[in-house]
Amino acid sequence: MTQSLDHLIVSLQATLADAMRAIDRSAATVILVAGPDQRIQGLITDGDIRRALLAGRVLSEACLADVMTRTFHRVPPGLGRPEILDRMRAFGVQQLPELDEQERLVGLHLLHRVVRPDIVPNTAVILAGGLGMRLRPLTEQVPKPMLQVAGRPILERLVLHLVGAGIRHLYLAISYLGDVIEQHFGDGGTFGCKIEYLRETEPLGTGGALGLLPTVPSHPLLVLNGDLVTQFDVTRFLQFHEASGSGLTIATRPHAVQVPFGVLTLDGNHVMGMVEKPSLSFVVNAGIYAISPSVLDLIPRNEPFMMPQLAERCIERGTTVGAFAIEEEWADIGRPDELSRARTGS
Numbered sequence: 001m002t003q004s005l006d007h008l009i010v011s012l013q014a015t016l017a018d019a020m021r022a023i024d025r026s027a028a029t030v031i032l033v034a035g036p037d038q039r040i041q042g043l044i045t046d047g048d049i050r051r052a053l054l055a056g057r058v059l060s061e062a063c064l065a066d067v068m069t070r071t072f073h074r075v076p077p078g079l080g081r082p083e084i085l086d087r088m089r090a091f092g093v094q095q096l097p098e099l100d101e102q103e104r105l106v107g108l109h110l111l112h113r114v115v116r117p118d119i120v121p122n123t124a125v126i127l128a129g130g131l132g133m134r135l136r137p138l139t140e141q142v143p144k145p146m147l148q149v150a151g152r153p154i155l156e157r158l159v160l161h162l163v164g165a166g167i168r169h170l171y172l173a174i175s176y177l178g179d180v181i182e183q184h185f186g187d188g189g190t191f192g193c194k195i196e197y198l199r200e201t202e203p204l205g206t207g208g209a210l211g212l213l214p215t216v217p218s219h220p221l222l223v224l225n226g227d228l229v230t231q232f233d234v235t236r237f238l239q240f241h242e243a244s245g246s247g248l249t250i251a252t253r254p255h256a257v258q259v260p261f262g263v264l265t266l267d268g269n270h271v272m273g274m275v276e277k278p279s280l281s282f283v284v285n286a287g288i289y290a291i292s293p294s295v296l297d298l299i300p301r302n303e304p305f306m307m308p309q310l311a312e313r314c315i316e317r318g319t320t321v322g323a324f325a326i327e328e329e330w331a332d333i334g335r336p337d338e339l340s341r342a343r344t345g346s
Contacts, residue, residue, distance in 0.1 A: 005105055009034050010064065012041065016052060017059035019044050019067075030095050032105055033068045039103040042068030074099045077106055078151050084109050086157075089164030090192040120166040121219045122238055127209060128155055128226030129175030129200050134335050143177040145226035146184065147333065154333060155181065155226050156191075163192045165234035167222065173209035175200035208305040216293050223307075225287035230330040232288065237324055241290035246322035248295055248314050251288035253326055256281045286326050295319055 009032050010022050022031045023046050033042045044067060052067045074097045075087060087096060088111050098107035132144030145155035162170060170193055174181050178199060188195030198212040220241055241249040257280045265273040289307060298313045299305055314321050
């Protein structure tokens with residue numbers, strides 16, 4: 001983050017030469033244009049100046065209002081590095097201005113080389129139709145995936161993370177308060193992707209929404225629960241799925257349960273041993289799946305269906321079900337204590 005900001009700003013009355021000198025001093029390839037009240041009204045890159053000169057403008061002209069880009073990506077204060085990188089990857093930009101609520105510059109995030117990944121052919125489905133009963137009253141007016149963590153909705157974090165990994169076509173499976181989600185994301189254009197909606201008229205479970213897909217994808221489908229806060233490696237997950245030859249791959253996490261009592265080993269009425277408050281470790285489902293097109297026909301249309309049922313049907317048919325361990329940040333926001341931990345980072 002650049003600490004001194006005055007050299008990153010020029011006024012609307014500045015000339016092209018002033019803008020060029022500011023870019024040269026900042027070494028940021030971009031400067032911001034502010035009005036008299038210091039509100040940012042646009043940005044100018046060195047490319048904008050070159051195009052203006054080629055169009056016949058002269059350096060002494062005060063024509064920044066005609067040259068600057070008025071619509072540009074920006075971020076609010078307080079986002080962490082993973083979130084900033086997600087947005088840079090999603091939008092394919094090398095710099096993101098940080099503006100406060102008054103549209104004044106408080107920082108500039110820079111990336112010195114383009115990190116936008118190649119677009120991958122995979123489609124993703126995010127399951128965002130749950131009622132969020134365990135989080136009431138928070139979810140009485142806001143669907144659970146739209147609850148905020150670190151200043152933005154959980155679902156937005158997921159969408160940008162997937163777009164940052166190269167996925168450009170997403171389906172959002174919605175039901176309860178689905179209009180809130182549709183109003184926020186629209187067609188996905190402002191998030192760097194195409195978004196379509198799978199609208200559940202009745203609860204279909206974690207797998208049933210996939211029966212609403214209009215067409216069968218030609219590449220493995222990525223499916224995620226909509227209440228996850230995670231930075232899992234999308235590319236590695238999909239590569240693992242392809243390389244393993246699995247019909248279904250389930251992302252996993254370790255989960256430990258602390259028994260709050262001493263546990264006894266008995267032989268009849270005789271105590272053979274005792275372990276005080278042992279911790280039991282399990283491998284649990286992380287709510288993230290890769291599904292090959294060949295097994296999507298196992299999912300019924302317009303019927304309630306759960307993802308464990310899909311795993312069972314694959315096993316019965318002799319189709320491999322793979323397990324991929326997620327090592328990165330991951331949290332399932334299903335209960336108030338989990339939401340609180342995600343918000344505080346504890």
